[in-house]
Amino acid sequence: MTQFTRRSLLGMIGTAAGSSAMYYAMTAMGHAAPSDYTGPIKLDGDPQGTKVLILGAGLAGLTAALELRAAGYEVEVLEYREKAGGRCWTLHSGDEYTELGGDRQTVDFAEGNYINPGPWRIPHNHYALMDYCKRLKVPLEPFVQTNYNAFVHRSDAFDGKPQRMGKILTDYRGHVSELLAKAVDQGKLDEEVSAEDRELLIESLRSFGVLNGDNAYVKSLETSTYRGYEKQPGGGVGAAPIPSDLYDPQQVIQSQLWQYLAVHETYEHWAPMFQPVGGMEEIAVAFAREVGDVITYNAKVVSLQQDDNGVTVTWEDIGGGGGTNTSTADYCVCTIPFSILGQIDHNLSAGLSSTISSMFYNGSTKVGLEFKRRFWEQDDQIYGGISYTDEAITQISYPSTGYQSDGPAVLLGAYTWRGANSYKFNAMTPAERIEWALRMGEKIHPQYREEFKAGVAVSWHKVPWVLGCSGIWEDREAQGYDEAVKIDNRVVCAGEHLSYIPAWQEGAILSSLDAISRLHDKVING
């Protein structure tokens, strides 16, 4: 009956949220040690000049570098890219990006405009990341996740015409509250609800669902106070409001637009969310201010070898200097994504190697579209937030900054992950992806073609230095998560892929903090 099942929706939410809970509900529970972040890590004891080589200057590597150096270690970081951050990455106007296969894009946005191809929002309950932003003085501003005036859209609902999320939500809530309140009132739930609770339950449903004294959800000024009016209240003469028609209950249910109502309700999307002022990469810039002096950029690791005496890493200078170099250390924190590490010559243990080579990576695509003006604000009164659609672009996210400004602005015109859509986008050239985003987006915003100025498209399977957007654990036990996070002689791996919060920066940081605290314990206590 419905091709967009609850399962696929939960999958969508789960991946969007990066929440492990969806996929791993069957994972054995009961690990005793809490890994919640409760404040800056304390690494007591003198490491006496122990050297740690850190591979990768994404957030996991940067965290390790910052904390280990502060604890007295000698630290060296090797980074493939020309700058720090990894997937904590912002494409600014003028930036160039060449994907696997050679397609090269220059970001032709107006000065100051940008798009975050990777992480783009910070839950306020990602405590470690929030704390690093505070410590590193990265100014945060609200990321508008929820906008009731944004659209929900399905091609098979309401003749393909987008509807305002807040109206669908208010009417859905009203209709189901009415059904339940009437059932309780008619005694149909006397077995389930105790006599003393019935009146209060009905009272609560009247509040929650905006029901009238007869427990009915009807067209009225009261319901319009929640869903919006036919004519808004005004001032002076002829200013009385006119209530709006409700959606028919059957229409709301059959439209399936209720599927988008839960997206912003997950714990990781609890309002408010945040973003760094100026782009996500400002976090990496702030880290690099602290530890940039120990990072070697343009260093492509080709070999990672360890023995009982230490670690030897061979790397190529791809920054123009050329040549092959060797770095040695007592220990290594390896934050190279398993998608890349599996292609590097290494002598890690068989168990870890098996996990490395068996891990698949999500293939997300993001398309940034710059338009000549903020028509979503000026024409549609949508200030930030997200419209959802069953088109392959899945959503359109409007900028959470620069409200009401004139001139060009950038929105996120597509955000796909996993599944058929991701593969489709992968197979396209960047120009084709942008065309797809325009073709689908104009069903929601007919202004698209007229106002389009420039686009940039990043398909993560084609990002040369990670080949995917995040590691996938289909089955942590079968794939050997518990083994993979252990210190493997002198090497410990870390990153979002070694956490229960994959695809989120918090997972990378918590994984790194856990890894270095165990490594430190080994160094100090043997």
Place this chain on the structure above:
Amino acid sequence: MTQFTRRSLLGMIGTAAGSSAMYYAMTAMGHAAPSDYTGPIKLDGDPQGTKVLILGAGLAGLTAALELRAAGYEVEVLEYREKAGGRCWTLHSGDEYTELGGDRQTVDFAEGNYINPGPWRIPHNHYALMDYCKRLKVPLEPFVQTNYNAFVHRSDAFDGKPQRMGKILTDYRGHVSELLAKAVDQGKLDEEVSAEDRELLIESLRSFGVLNGDNAYVKSLETSTYRGYEKQPGGGVGAAPIPSDLYDPQQVIQSQLWQYLAVHETYEHWAPMFQPVGGMEEIAVAFAREVGDVITYNAKVVSLQQDDNGVTVTWEDIGGGGGTNTSTADYCVCTIPFSILGQIDHNLSAGLSSTISSMFYNGSTKVGLEFKRRFWEQDDQIYGGISYTDEAITQISYPSTGYQSDGPAVLLGAYTWRGANSYKFNAMTPAERIEWALRMGEKIHPQYREEFKAGVAVSWHKVPWVLGCSGIWEDREAQGYDEAVKIDNRVVCAGEHLSYIPAWQEGAILSSLDAISRLHDKVING
């Protein structure tokens, strides 16, 4: 059974929202002329030097001054205060304020800190105000209305311990969804729900309420994905999440904390909301940049007289110069609140006079509290948004800016309106109001006493130039709204009190635009 009835809640929401719908649902409908704002006003035709005297430089008066001058009128504005804005007012550190009765407060906040005693948030659907902010280049930032991690609190629920709003919401939604899904599944609603819709309705409730395959809302990683975990997912070793216990359904219903769930769901509170960077008064500052040259400040109007030839206003210079002055004009836009206008000598028509003298004004109190540090962020992970309580302070609103900054910060520690609480606060000295806010607020934040630094309290009934926070229409028909908004010979009144959006700046602007467009029509077309 419940002292906090739906009626009182709706009253609370209605007044908080400033929504007229709650109070005036019985008002006769069907006025034909839409007063929705659809863009800048157009006043075509040459007024040929006609002079308009505008009384009051709040948002209604400022709007009239800006638009009438642009249309070619000679404009003069008389303002009681020493600056523009009226209730669009920000108390900055160092400001002084003396209320009726002589109590004088100096705002002892740290440099840059402020509180808005009047309007403090802008709905994105207040189109006129949003447009003036755009035209006058007032930068807006999100006002965080909804914070799921903020508290809901009642002294008689959960032993008086505040609970996180998001947990109450998730569990309430889950429990009621389960009740309805099971009733539908058991055939109890076969008369109300058609056979073809039943399956889809149940599917929607599973999504909306986070129900499992048995239509049950149970403790699980899935429900924790929405309500938060016992132990959050982490990184590395021992990082698996642990699900959280649910509130018992009966506990949720009986707690009545569901009463706070609807507050941020009204149309005027639809996410996102906005605030001007630096305080609400920045809007007045921007208007004054445009029309400040025609405003006479410190001008206390003592008489408003009109005849067939024009308008004569007598006013006293209370700015130190002293003396009584006279201003004349062809017409007058009078935005003086009726609470004040009723005390001024005037010869307005009997009908209008009757309305003026019969209008009561809301008596809201706001208390701004400055604390040494942002303990609500640092200790409680609440970044902006509002906690609700059944204490007389009704709510605590955390700052929507300066997130994670060190040093003192200001929150809104009380916001009362109408009813017994307002009168209680009115009768107190400012110091007593602050003490009350501390005593009640510390039930939610025990850190209050330890961290308190300074406070300022504004009770609107004691604000000398308005004597209330907004005009109340108990019954528009009986009180003569339609007569009061008409042009009275050469005088037309405007302001939030002459709108269907009382207490909101949008009401003041729309009322003013409506008034001046009718006035202009009279000038041009006779």
